[in-house]
Amino acid sequence: MNLHDTIAASDDVVSREVNGEAVLLDLASGQYFGLNAVGSAIWQILGDAPVTMAALCDEVEAEFDAPRDVIEADVSELIEELAMAGLITRKAA
Amino acid sequence: MTAMRREKPRLQEPMGTPAYDQWMTPDGEAKAGFYRTSGGILVRFYGEADFEISDNGAVRCSPALGADQSIAENLFANAIKPMLANYNGGLNLHGSAVADAQGGLAFLGQSRSGKTTLAGACGGAGMAFVTEDVTELKQDSGQSQRRYWLQPKAPELRLFADSAQHLLGAAADDWDEGAKHSASLNPDMAVQNTPVPLRAIFLLGDGSAQAVQITLLTSQNALSQMLQHSFVLDVEDKARLKAHFARLADLAMDVPCFALDYPRDYSALPQVIAAVRAAALESPVQ
Structure with missing residues (x-):
């Protein structure tokens, strides 16, 4: 994953925070997904506006106490999962 | 309150366009199809009744030929009315x-x-x-x-x-x-x-x-x-x-x-x- 790639939440997804965790509904497929607290924080950032991977990692780093390399690996893994599920779009740098 | 105008029973002709949504039974059979029309949405309960819902919320029902006539009333009360109510914030x-x-x-x-x-x-x-x-x-x-x-x-x-x-x-x-x-x-x-x-x-x-x-x-x-x-x-x-x-x-x-x-x-x-x-x-x- 390139840190300069731009990530955006899909227009086909509606989400709602339920007791601190996000529940996503993909309107295109009718499937729903649950995110844990970290995933929910990332989704909230994505929901505001498209963001680069680097900026996304910056925001996560500011919020969670973890080494940068761990954050980049974890964010990258989640973004891959969200992309596979069709919940985000990616624009290569 | 939503009211229904009842038309004469008619044959359910093919719609010509694909349904944008379907209701399936637990057995995997299509129970109803949702179609866009020039004036709104048509909900077809296969073999039972067509409900045409206009953009202003008016509902016209055409029971399917040969279907039990009481089915249309039940479908209206138990499917169309709640759908319209949810559509309007219910x-x-x-x-x-x-x-x-x-x-x-x-x-x-x-x-x-x-x-x-x-x-x-x-x-x-x-x-x-x-x-x-x-x-x-x-x-x-x-x-x-x-x-x-x-x-x-x-x-x-x-x-x-x-x-x-x-x-x-x-x-x-x-x-x-x-x-x-x-x-x-x-x-x-x-x-x-x-x-x-x-x-x-x-x-x-x-x-x-x-x-x-x-x-x-x-x-x-x-x-x-x-x-x-x-x-x-x-x-x-x-x-x-x-x-x-x-x-x-x-x-x-x-x-x-x-x-x-x-x-x-x-x-x-x-x-x-x-x-x-x-x-x-x-x-x-x-």
Whole structure:
């Protein structure tokens, strides 16, 4: 994953925070997904506006106490999962 | 209030365009298709009736040729009206409800999951019958803590023959076993005539449990399960769907929701009712 790639939440997804965790509904497929607290924080950032991977990692780093390399690996893994599920779009740098 | 204009029965000609949404039965068969027309939306219940819903909300119904004429009225009351109500900001779910002094209990589930039979059995066990098949909720608006009020509906059960015989002693020997029929409640069953606050929601499983199983769901799980039991007219109207999703999320956070499964055996119903009432009483008021 390139840190300069731009990530955006899909227009086909509606989400709602339920007791601190996000529940996503993909309107295109009718499937729903649950995110844990970290995933929910990332989704909230994505929901505001498209963001680069680097900026996304910056925001996560500011919020969670973890080494940068761990954050980049974890964010990258989640973004891959969200992309596979069709919940985000990616624009290569 | 939504009214329906009834047209003459007609042949269900092919629509010419693909459905943008379908309702499927638990067996995987298409029950209804949703089509866009020049004037709005046509909901076709295959072999039963077409409902044309205009952009201004007017509803015209054309029963299918050869279909039982009472089906159209039932489909209007139990599918079209709740869909239109949700489209306009309401909260209607596919389920039945009963009440006692502690509040109302709603049973949500797929078709043929036993919602009505359980509600009828609760009625026979001293609880008051509130509604069947469609559970309409209205939210408190003037309180700091949101509350949901179950809206009572006409005291009638729509049951398959075996359930009617078990619950009501109804003479159902000549009923078509594959179809639901309307049956009046026994006169000794209590009926809730006024709105009652919702105490808990139970989401019915598929009956594979060997014994009564009740599990308190997280709000996230409750929301994802309730989505399957709501009435949505236009799955492509993102703004309305988002608002509906938000209303369901509030409900999932505000009201305790349980997964409920039990063997579909009439003799198990007293035990199910006792377990359901106990779970509702012990559940945290959220």
